[in-house]
Amino acid sequence: MNDPTRLRDGSDAHMRELLRYAQTQDRPSTARVDALTARVLAELAGPGASASTSTSDSAPAPAPAPASATGWLSAVPTRWIAGLAAALLMGMGAYRLIARPVERAAPLPAVAPQPPVLAPAVAPAAKPAAQPPSPAGARAPVAVAPEPAGQARREDVRPWRAKPSSTRARTVRSDPAAEVALLQRARRVVVADPRASLALVAQHHREFPQGVFAEEREALAVEALQRSGQRERAATRLQALLARYPRSSYRERLSALLADTRD
């Protein structure tokens, strides 16, 4: 008997895409597989061999048995950070889908056309928990041109608009977990140090010009501008935000924030 046609080869395009994407999930990074290999081989060689075999793991040699002992786990706390980032991402993603059903369907003439991101292209970014996360401050710099000072004001008005072609190629990243981490940092300091928050918002814009959390970024920018005393720019940026996201759920909150400070 022949096997039935798999859904990933079937007629439902969304299901095909989804199943292909699913195949890329929970795929550990090379470094993680190497660490796993080292741990297993060290375990097989016996406790005495662990220290020399487990090159990618600075934790003490694991106990001989059972393998579920978490001694080495405590040496890799960043895994939990990755899990947290994934959870945050889920929450924010759900929020976005719930809060903006209309905007997403509305045409966005101000935005340069963005090609569909297919599963293979986003696979590395879509599995934050499967990659060894690095501290937010230690992320590798992204190959983007520094933002010219003369564009700063225009950026404030239409920050999501794709820039005209520059002399240096822009690397567009798709890394929602990294986006969330960066915006979380900006949120944490928006009251105490709004200028630092603005800098982080600008960094988000540079690194993720077409990021999936652009609306959240702009809302933060409005608040940071307002709190740093740049009321006109905050108002302008809020207008731009609402022009792109007419039903943004930030509308009332940000409008109230701007009004409160004026009074």
Add this chain to the structure above:
Amino acid sequence: MKPALDPAAVIREHAAFVQRVLRHLGVAPSQLDDASQEVFLVVCRQLDRFEGRSTLRTWLYGICRNVASESRRGAHAREVLAAEPPEVDQPPGQDAALWLKQAHAQLMQALEALDESQRMVFVLYEIEELSMEEIAAALAAPVTTCYSRLYAARERVQALLRRRARFRSAKPVEVLP
């Protein structure tokens, strides 16, 4: 005489498969590394006894199932699979990355709603792309039974995904910043 398998090569080649299967067997993400290590310890200790009567993945699945059964007794089992997935109605397009991530979360939730026998046939066939014969061997079930489980699983998964898409909206909105 069959050539000996290199443990390191086996781990590297099958780590992703083992992690996904463990996940679908209900192992919590935070436990995946531990569980994977345990699986490969068993595999490597018995590798010289592997006779090739089944495929390596079929054998791996059996070990995964045993390890997952132990792991699920932990307090953190299914901590993420049980979470409510986000609502999805956005087809791939400009927000393709987000759509895929959230649709994947829904797929995981739909799979979670299946009983394990149906879920694993679906996962092994549709995601891991084992043949029906391999699946039958892995699950120790007749091929015809696996077919019927697959069709039942497909029907339920598709129905659940459709239903979630239909009943999106009308959820309380939380302001982010």
